[in-house]
Amino acid sequence: MTFPGVWMTESASMIYRVVPKCACSTIGQIMFYTDHGLFFDGDIHDSTSGLHKWSQDESQKRIEQIVRARKAPAFTCVRNPYSRILSSFFDKIAGIQRNGRRYRGNLVSQLIQRYGIDVGSPESGFEFDQVTSFRRFLLFARDTIRWRRPMEPDIHWAAMSGQIATFIANGGHYDSIFFTETFNDGMQRVLDKAETPNSIALTDVPRFNESEGHGPKRAHKISEYFDDLSRHLIWEIYKDDFQLFRYDFDDPDNRMPIGEIDLEEVHAKLGR
Template structure:
């Protein structure tokens, strides 16, 4: 079973190979010396250019909406296109120095969001393997899912069982660097090595986001959060035909025990 490389693994390999020939890749090669648990966080960090806000994107927890609100704060309007591929907002691993400075700055507001592990995993499954407009990253996992018995268009609870088997295998082989859409949230948020001012809950999204921006003294962003600006519906992923069974929920609780404990989910 070939677990797909993550963005961190790809960047490390590329920078290591090209560092003798390029200054930029020599700089990127510095990533190899980062604490791996912090590198995971830096890969999905967003820091506003004024250094007032550091946001750690956590997949399937409203990260598209929050990133677009931050883009609006910085540039006055949402990004036209995929915000996660924006070349304007300082996001991702190549801005790790900026993220590191913001995390160390007591004046910067540091925040992220989490979600109940069962609902988050259910949403990831639907977005990757069920919805008509599937996440394009699903292609990286398709062969593995088919090898484990996934049946396109098949009975949804059976296919969800296959997905849980694939998640378990991914966590066993590459817990730190597996796909961020089902990587344990505790790991994605830096394995306890980042002190956040607030870790909001997706279940209380608008209110927690408004509180974060209010504490940062940014009433403009509070207004945006209270308007419930939604730029991506994939996190909501409600499907009446997928009812997580008690057995499936028990398995998820076992796989994500650290998330249940760290974030107080029942």
């Protein structure tokens, strides 16, 4: 059994399947705090101790033991597909990463050449046609997901359902899946079920977003980025995300879910 993308507190109080662009930095820091009474100094994705991660060989046996025995509540968090793909574009494609470079080395230069994307630069104040460039990026994202070219799909824009499914397919079971849009309510329900060494007040937790302030700000409301073709592509890529996690496909500006997630349905459809 393998559980890629899974983090667990050292106290084995909770298990989290990471989904990028869905408050994963904040969730990781909350998990770290409940064990150690302080936040990790830096980006939680860079931590190599204080939190079990499947990517750390020494953590795998412990994670598998707890997952298989269902000894801790397992959860994940989802986000509106429209705002998630926009966030991926502004962070990973148009933005500068915390190391001062573009994401994945020459990826952006390839997109400029192959798809005609323009993302501006810090020197120009990130001035570019956001709508046109985003729609061209969306074509690229669809190509990576459907045909796996010109590269494998990146976890930041791969469908949430596909990433969440790996945990179920390999023998895991979610006790909770909650919405980024109602984060405190959902995270509190997880904490209420977990026996943690330290308590934490969610209202006092900062939002950890390492990319914020290192790229352009979104200049338009969400619906202005999605014409008919873009919405067709979004449905092609994220149909399961909209349906399973109860988001509104018809109104891109409605970020909020339009129903409750049915965990039994999620396990049945993603566990195949």
